[in-house]
Amino acid sequence: xxxxxxxxxxxxxxxxxxxxxxxxxxxxxxxxxxxxxxxxxxxxxxxxxxxxxxxxxxxxxxxxxxxxxxxxxxxxxxxxxxxxxxxxxxxxxxxxxxxxxxxxxxxxxxxxxxxxxxxxxxxxxxxxxxxxxxxxxxxxxxxxxxxxxxxxxxxxxxxxxxxxxxxxxxxxxxxxxxxxxxxxxxxxxxxxxxxxxxxxxxxxxxxxxxxxxxxxxxxxxxxxxxxxxxxxxxxxxxxxxxxxxxxxxxxxxxxxxxxxxxxxxxxxxxxxxxxxxxxxxxxxxxxxxxxxxxxxxxxxxxxxxxxxxxxxxxxxxxxxxxxxxxxxxxxxxxxxxxxxxxxxxxx
Amino acid sequence: xxxxxxxxxxxxxxxxxxxxxxxxxxxxxxxxxxxxxxxxxxxxxxxxxxxxxxxxxxxxxxxxxxxxxxxxxxxxxxxxxxxxxxxxxxxxxxxxxxxxxxxxxxxxxxxxxxxxxxxxxxxxxxxxxxxxxxxxxxxxxxxxxxxxxxxxxxxxxxxxxxxxxxxxxxxxxxxxxxxxxxxxxxxxxxxxxxxxxxxxxxxxxxxxxxxxxxxxxxxxxxxxxxxxxxxxxxxxxxxxxxxxxxxxxxxxxxxxxxxxxxxxxxxxxxxxxxxxxxxxxxxxxxxxxxxxxxxxxxxxxxxxxxxxxxxxxxxxxxxxxxxxxxxxxxxxxxxxxxxxxxxxxxxxxxxxxxxxxxxxxxxxxxxxxxxxxxxxxxxxxxxxxxxxxxxxxxxxxxxxxxxxxxxxxxxxxxxxxxxxxxxxxxxxxxxxxxxxxxxxxxxxxxxxxxxxxxxxxxxxxxxxxxxxxxxxxxxxxxxxxxxxxxxxxxxxxxxxxxxxxxxxxxxxxxxxxxxxxxxxxxxxxxxxxxxxxxxxxxxxxxxxxxxxxxxxxxx
Numbered sequence: 001x002x003x004x005x006x007x008x009x010x011x012x013x014x015x016x017x018x019x020x021x022x023x024x025x026x027x028x029x030x031x032x033x034x035x036x037x038x039x040x041x042x043x044x045x046x047x048x049x050x051x052x053x054x055x056x057x058x059x060x061x062x063x064x065x066x067x068x069x070x071x072x073x074x075x076x077x078x079x080x081x082x083x084x085x086x087x088x089x090x091x092x093x094x095x096x097x098x099x100x101x102x103x104x105x106x107x108x109x110x111x112x113x114x115x116x117x118x119x120x121x122x123x124x125x126x127x128x129x130x131x132x133x134x135x136x137x138x139x140x141x142x143x144x145x146x147x148x149x150x151x152x153x154x155x156x157x158x159x160x161x162x163x164x165x166x167x168x169x170x171x172x173x174x175x176x177x178x179x180x181x182x183x184x185x186x187x188x189x190x191x192x193x194x195x196x197x198x199x200x201x202x203x204x205x206x207x208x209x210x211x212x213x214x215x216x217x218x219x220x221x222x223x224x225x226x227x228x229x230x231x232x233x234x235x236x237x238x239x240x241x242x243x244x245x246x247x248x249x250x251x252x253x254x255x256x257x258x259x260x261x262x263x264x265x266x267x268x269x270x271x272x273x274x275x276x277x278x279x280x281x282x283x284x285x286x287x288x289x290x291x292x293x294x295x296x297x298x299x300x301x302x303x304x305x306x307x308x309x310x311x312x313x314x315x316x317x318x319x320x321x322x323x324x325x326x327x328x329x330x331x332x333x334x335x336x337x338x339x340x341x342x343x344x345x346x347x
Numbered sequence: 348x349x350x351x352x353x354x355x356x357x358x359x360x361x362x363x364x365x366x367x368x369x370x371x372x373x374x375x376x377x378x379x380x381x382x383x384x385x386x387x388x389x390x391x392x393x394x395x396x397x398x399x400x401x402x403x404x405x406x407x408x409x410x411x412x413x414x415x416x417x418x419x420x421x422x423x424x425x426x427x428x429x430x431x432x433x434x435x436x437x438x439x440x441x442x443x444x445x446x447x448x449x450x451x452x453x454x455x456x457x458x459x460x461x462x463x464x465x466x467x468x469x470x471x472x473x474x475x476x477x478x479x480x481x482x483x484x485x486x487x488x489x490x491x492x493x494x495x496x497x498x499x500x501x502x503x504x505x506x507x508x509x510x511x512x513x514x515x516x517x518x519x520x521x522x523x524x525x526x527x528x529x530x531x532x533x534x535x536x537x538x539x540x541x542x543x544x545x546x547x548x549x550x551x552x553x554x555x556x557x558x559x560x561x562x563x564x565x566x567x568x569x570x571x572x573x574x575x576x577x578x579x580x581x582x583x584x585x586x587x588x589x590x591x592x593x594x595x596x597x598x599x600x601x602x603x604x605x606x607x608x609x610x611x612x613x614x615x616x617x618x619x620x621x622x623x624x625x626x627x628x629x630x631x632x633x634x635x636x637x638x639x640x641x642x643x644x645x646x647x648x649x650x651x652x653x654x655x656x657x658x659x660x661x662x663x664x665x666x667x668x669x670x671x672x673x674x675x676x677x678x679x680x681x682x683x684x685x686x687x688x689x690x691x692x693x694x695x696x697x698x699x700x701x702x703x704x705x706x707x708x709x710x711x712x713x714x715x716x717x718x719x720x721x722x723x724x725x726x727x728x729x730x731x732x733x734x735x736x737x738x739x740x741x742x743x744x745x746x747x748x749x750x751x752x753x754x755x756x757x758x759x760x761x762x763x764x765x766x767x768x769x770x771x772x773x774x775x776x777x778x779x780x781x782x783x784x785x786x787x788x789x790x791x792x793x794x795x796x797x798x799x800x801x802x803x804x805x806x807x808x809x810x811x812x813x814x815x816x817x818x819x820x821x822x823x824x825x826x827x828x829x830x831x832x833x834x835x836x837x838x839x840x841x842x843x844x845x846x847x848x849x850x851x852x853x854x855x856x857x858x859x860x861x862x863x864x865x866x867x868x869x870x871x872x873x874x875x876x877x878x879x880x881x882x883x884x885x886x887x888x889x890x891x892x893x894x895x896x897x898x899x900x901x902x
Contacts (some may be wrong), residue, residue: 052801090817
């Protein structure tokens with residue numbers, strides 16, 4: 001198992017337009033780590049720098065403490081699953097998967113063994129002699145994964161590998177990729193802009209914006225305790241409230257006073273933005289301490305849940321519930337924040 | 348370190364191009380760019396008329412080529428019809444015969460006692476003098492157009508194929524009529540193809556030597572240069588003529604580029620959403636195929652005429668030959684210049700192919716993949732022969748062999764022109780290889796090579812195991828074009844092969860055609876051999892490529 005350390009890696013394709021501002025990151029051995037961010041945030045560039053396909057302007061990368069920053073891609077053992085799979089159409093499935101082992105100089109018996117094992121792992125052992133164009137998108141994705149796994153990589157890099165698959169197949173493959181990584185005890189770096197993919201699969205994740213890492217942590221940590229407005233909004237729907245810190249360390253908005261999950265670092269009188277997830281606001285039958293009234297604007301049925309839009313004294317709030325009871329728009333309701341879920345944002 | 352070797356290879360290609368492309372052009376320009384000589388060209392009525400005629404041939408031929416190619420390309424792109432798969436193959440037919448050899452056979456059709464006049468007089472109509480006066484001019488244009496239309500056609504089909512059908516559908520969705528969509532969407536987007544094909548046709552027909560020579564239409568600049576070679580030491584005017592021709596060719600190329608808008612030479616449209624061809628129903632299904640057949644039959648006329656002439660004992664004043672014979676074939680094979688010329692052509696063309704493929708593949712790799720600094724200059728140099736007439740380069744080589752002793756030693760046209768001809772052939776074929784290989788590289792995602800490197804493969808392994816196999820069809824196509832066009836080369840062959848034992852096929856055919864009496868018949872018989880040989884080469888390439896034969900047509 002390999003641990004990866006990135007120190008001060010930066011990259012610009014055009015002078016003065018940094019794609020990556022100096023990045024520091026540590027990925028533990030055997031960890032399935034996600035880089036999550038919108039298109040153009042630099043996550044794929046960072047991945048390609050790790051693969052050696054893009055040269056960084058500055059900084060260093062170490063695998064298990066060994067510096068590999070200037071090592072050519074073929075010497076890194078950082079196998080990559082490309083977004084469009086990059087399978088060679090002139091070779092069969094077997095030949096595609098065997099390629100890296102052949103380059104390594106492995107003997108025929110080992111090549112056969114490793115290829116079969118990799119294809120079995122991705123459940124494609126019966127497609128060994130098929131040509132690439134005859135495979136479906138999902139099968140091609142699995143061949144690409146098998147090709148990367150066959151070389152027993154020090155680091156597995158995955159560049160949005162599920163983005164070309166339909167929703168159902170994507171769900172299955174999420175589970176499969178995680179299972180394989182854990183079975184093989186692989187250190188893996190996975191790039192995606194799909195928050196559900198990141199939240200459901202990652203051991204830890206980093207959220208990136210404009211070439212910078214905004215927050216690193218376990219999925220539930222980052223989801224429940226976002227440090228900035230961008231992270232809160234990117235990982236899911238959020239209600240943002242403007243207000244100030246009271247002498248008692250509470251958060252005061254124009255429609256009430258609420259307890260903060262993370263008051264440390266906030267000073268009395270300081271104006272801040274706080275965030276709360278829609279599923280952390282609930283309807284209550286009677287007024288109670290900490291509850292407030294809001295008028296129902298609209299209702300949207302989402303299948304597994306129901307989304308309500310409410311007006312709390314001029315602030316539009318979104319609330320989601322798993323049930324979908326009948327409520328009439330225009331009427332007012334009593335709401336409350338679940339304790340420990342209103343978080344102060346730092347930026 | 349890897350880049351060091353890449354730069355070294357690129358430097359070798361650049362040196363080759365500088366020496367054998369820029370060198371000859373420079374030699375000609377150096378002597379020809381003389382005020383006195385240029386004044387003589389422009390003050391001599393004969394030379395001015397030659398220039399005017401050449402220009403007129405170029406314009407008329409190009410218009411004819413457009414009239415043939417554009418409707419066919421649109422039919423091919425827009426409709427599904429029976430036999431569509433064969434159409435592109437049929438379009439290649441004119442390429443197996445140099446136009447001047449076709450002209451040889453065509454004289455039997457257009458001559459005073461030829462097929463058409465026999466038919467006209469048979470119907471009680473007066474005979475037309477196709478090969479005298481203005482008739483010669485139109486015959487030259489017609490023959491050249493029938494030879495050159497595939498170049499424009501293939502470029503147009505490729506350009507049309509690169510236009511995303513959704514763009515047209517969007518126009519239709521907004522209520523644009525067929526004509527409006529063609530004018531506002533299709534035509535602007537196919538400009539790169541029009542420019543690429545049109546400029547080659549324009550420059551080619553402007554500088555064509557063989558066809559006017561064969562028809563005896565001597566008042567063209569190319570023929571005047573050819574005829575002036577004999578007295579070059581006493582009259583250096585041909586140098587100035589070459590400079591003027593080069594200037595006009597470049598001006599035509601630039602005018603085309605200007606007319607077709609900025610960036611027309613760099614087609615950016617890539618990747619399509621698939622075919623949007625409309626299937627035709629009923630009797631309409633037969634129309635596109637019939638149009639292709641009519642053009643193919645017209646294009647095959649020179650070949651048929653050549654074939655009949657080669658087999659005819661007597662063919663005067665009749666629609667078909669009166670008697671058939673194999674005598675001319677025997678004569679052709681027993682003539683002492685014929686067999687060596689076949690081996691000479693094979694040698695020259697094979698060497699030229701190797702050189703062109705090596706230089707072309709490296710240039711394409713440097714420009715498209717390696718993206719080395721300076722590769723754009725090598726790329727530009729490699730594409731330059733498209734705008735520089737063959738006769739200019741041939742003439743330049745001649746000048747170099749007179750001027751530089753080292754050239755005279757290794758590239759002497761009199762002593763042994765094997766390397767001279769191989770290099771001359773190669774230099775002018777490099778663009779076809781560059782274009783074909785570049786297209787292959789652009790269509791092959793770089794990610795496939797990155798994936799191989801990611802799997803541990805070094806640069807050489809990636810090139811050998813991934814890049815080359817993926818672009819093999821394009822390399823073969825480039826090689827095929829280089830070989831075929833070298834076998835058909837006229838300008839270099841007529842100017843640089845000066846001793847009979849070094850004659851290539853085209854020069855041998857020309858020499859045979861000049862023999863009084865049975866000469867033209869023997870030349871036709873040899874022309875048939877050459878035609879069959881080239882057809883066999885193309886067929887063999889088709890067999891090698893198998894199902895990938897279609898990629899031949901993706902210029």
